[in-house]
Amino acid sequence: MMIPDLKQQIAELQKHKMDLENRLQEEAAKNKDKMEEMADRLHHRLDEEGTRRKVLQVQNEIYTKEKEKLVFAEEDFQMTNDRVEKQQETKSKLRQDEAYLIMENTDLEEELDKKDRLIKKLQDQIRTLRKSIEKDNDVPVSTLQKEYIGMLQYRKEDEAKIIQNLILGTSVTLCISAKYKS
Numbered sequence: 001m002m003i004p005d006l007k008q009q010i011a012e013l014q015k016h017k018m019d020l021e022n023r024l025q026e027e028a029a030k031n032k033d034k035m036e037e038m039a040d041r042l043h044h045r046l047d048e049e050g051t052r053r054k055v056l057q058v059q060n061e062i063y064t065k066e067k068e069k070l071v072f073a074e075e076d077f078q079m080t081n082d083r084v085e086k087q088q089e090t091k092s093k094l095r096q097d098e099a100y101l102i103m104e105n106t107d108l109e110e111e112l113d114k115k116d117r118l119i120k121k122l123q124d125q126i127r128t129l130r131k132s133i134e135k136d137n138d139v140p141v142s143t144l145q146k147e148y149i150g151m152l153q154y155r156k157e158d159e160a161k162i163i164q165n166l167i168l169g170t171s172v173t174l175c176i177s178a179k180y181k182s
Contacts, residue, residue: 154162
């Protein structure tokens with residue numbers, strides 16, 4: 001009796017073994033499908049990551065190039081700014097020089113005006129002296145008016161008197177009248 005029980009137990013165990021093997025194969029098939037699906041997802045994610053990485057590399061390269069362009073543009077801007085500052089300094093110096101020259105020119109024009117007035121005054125004195133000499137001597141003095149630019153003709157001994165009169169601003173009637181008398 002034991003043998004039939006044992007045979008029955010063996011049959012049940014074999015049946016149970018078969019059930020377990022079937023379940024194992026089903027589970028293995030399910031797991032294989034899941035593994036393939038997970039492998040596909042993983043490959044897909046890796047592809048996406050590779051694409052993203054490539055996009056990021058391209059963007060990084062673009063960013064680097066743009067950064068280099070900006071650095072170059074900044075250097076160019078700085079050089080241009082330096083040139084503009086130098087030009088402004090030069091313009092400022094030129095304006096200062098211009099203002100100085102205008103002032104100096106104005107001073108020289110005023111001095112020229114003073115000299116012109118002195119010349120006119122001296123010419124009037126010469127006319128007056130001529131008239132007085134003509135009245136005193138009844139000898140006509142040449143009335144031809146000469147314009148002298150820069151130099152006067154005088155005797156050597158009258159030089160000190162002329163210089164003194166020019167410095168003091170007094171008339172030079174003695175020198176001029178002496179010249180016309182001789």
